Amino acid sequence: MSAVSAGVDRGARRATTAVALISGFMVNLDLWVVNVAITAIGGSLSGSSLAGLSWVINGYAIALAALLIVSGRAADRYGARRVVQAGMVVFTLASVLCALSPNLAALVAFRVVQGVGAAMLTTASLSLLLGVTPVEGRAHAVRNWAAVGALAAATGPTLGGLLVALDWRWIFLINLPIGVAAFLLGALRVPRTAGRPDAPHPDLLGALLLSATVAALVAVVIEAPADGFTPTVLVSAAVLVVAGVGFVVRSRVHANPLIAPAMLRLRGFPLVNVAMLVFAAAFGIMLLANSLWMQDVWHFSAVQTGLAMAPGPLMVPLTTAVLRRYGRGVRPIVFVVFGGILFALGMAWAVVARTPEPAYLTAVLPQLVATGVGVGLTMGNLLAAGSALVPHEHTGASSGVLNTSRQVGSSVGVAVIVTALAATGQSVRGFDIGWVVAVACALLVAVIAALLARRDEPAGVSG
The missing domain is CATH 1.20.1250.20 (MFS general substrate transporter like domains)
Structure with a gap:
């Protein structure tokens, strides 16, 4: 105590x-x-x-x-x-x-x-x-x-x-x-x-450089495909390069950097972070695309949209509860493989089954259930898998890095679906592009998880 x-x-x-x-x-x-x-x-x-x-x-x-x-x-x-x-x-x-x-x-x-x-x-x-x-x-x-x-x-x-x-x-x-x-x-x-x-002082300059890097990246993803190399896009690209390089340099020379380079050298940890970022991008695409589709294409009210979307996130705690009861003894990364595949199948169903006319029970509900279970299998288990790859005294820091990757990935995903819709005049084709990107991201996560699952049980590696 x-x-x-x-x-x-x-x-x-x-x-x-x-x-x-x-x-x-x-x-x-x-x-x-x-x-x-x-x-x-x-x-x-x-x-x-x-x-x-x-x-x-x-x-x-x-x-x-x-x-x-x-x-x-x-x-x-x-x-x-x-x-x-x-x-x-x-x-x-x-x-x-x-x-x-x-x-x-x-x-x-x-x-x-x-x-x-x-x-x-x-x-x-x-x-x-x-x-x-x-x-x-x-x-x-x-x-x-x-x-x-x-x-x-x-x-x-x-x-x-x-x-x-x-x-x-x-x-x-x-x-x-x-x-x-x-x-x-x-x-x-x-x-x-x-x-x-x-205790170490918080690295505020490192945080500012990271914020500028991610914001500039999102701006380039959103603006460049629609507007080309405008002055705004060029400035954003310059900020991306300068802030990104500055963040890397800051991380190498600061006594207590925001993300310690040694942590990224731990066996398997960078791959888990990539998987978290990519999966969060797919999740960001799915969440915003579903809301926009139901309100702008099917003309659902905000209340109808909220009620319609509820089954997806409801699957997450239910899946977590089932895993807690029946998933003991299975490495977390194994569940990520199946979570990525299931999420990809849900998003693929969105591409195949959606029609301009409302068809919630056949087009959206199966996708929400599949992706919700996929999120339940993936998000928490990626955090657990990442924590298992670092020494015990660094588990807090590893959780912070993984959660940072999750938020960055979500921002990139939102930028991707916005760019796809803007480039196609917010047509059905724009939604299809976003959903296909989400499928590809989820399958990539499954592949990364399968590669990690093939490795031996992780041992603590000092950084």
Whole structure:
């Protein structure tokens, strides 16, 4: 039992658990509800293009990706409670500002700020939860924390559709009462957590360079195919090269880099990260394409779209529960092989079965079930496989790197489907291109996982 958990009474432990779980739910919910709201946002903010609207999703994801590791180190150095409370303030205020945004540029800017708060909440909330949990109960606490994220995924589309039916701004305003309640509970009942002044300083410059690299990459993917080599595209390409090289150099010379080069030399770990990035790209394509298809092609309302999309994310926690009960003794990477194949089959079904006329039960529902089970087999097991490839003392850092790859991949996937639709005048052919790319990505993940599964059981490799 840790020093913190030993001195915490039951009420304080419950309050801390509540704050940690609320934090995880809010962050994950905002990854899901916005996809359902994109069409409504575009109709409300004049002059909005699909390419511009995609930054409402990607601005949040890129900020979250770049700052996950930084936030984890900040929690170590300054104390998890302090970082969670600060993150709750940033996230809640940014949510209100998103709701009040008068135009798309303001909304994107505030979504980036919201992503900063989300990164602070994500890593620090788990650290806060583990700090008040006895050692023997930590595995159960982590499962509960992860389950809340799955619950947000399962309820996000439906909740998003219901809120958009009122006004799309409610998908952000709903965070205000929840955030205020969580902040007050944290201030009044959550015990203080001591930081470690000797812990490494967060590498903020490295995070900035990573953010610029990913943002520039997404901009080039979105703008270049449609507009050619315009000044904006050329500047984005230059930023991509300069920031990318700067990030690599920074990682090599900084005492505590955002992503340690030694970690990327661990046997198999780079391949797991590639698989995570590629699978997240396929997932990003699927999520946005489904929402746009149902609302723009089939003319479903936001509520209908949210309800229609719900079976997919619902499959994720169900699959995880089945694996927990019956999958013991099987290496996680083996499940990734089948997850990639099943996801690819679901996306291939989307290409074959979709028609301009609504056919939900035959065209969409099978795809949602297949891809949902595929996500359940793949995402968590990639994290487990990556953690198994690094020494125990670096598992936290490896999780941060893998989650960063996941957010980066999701942003690239959104950029791919937006580019495909823009290049084809948002026609059915554009959706087909996006879905075929998703099939290819999922099959690539299955191949990578099969290669890793053929290797011997991993042993710890010092970095």
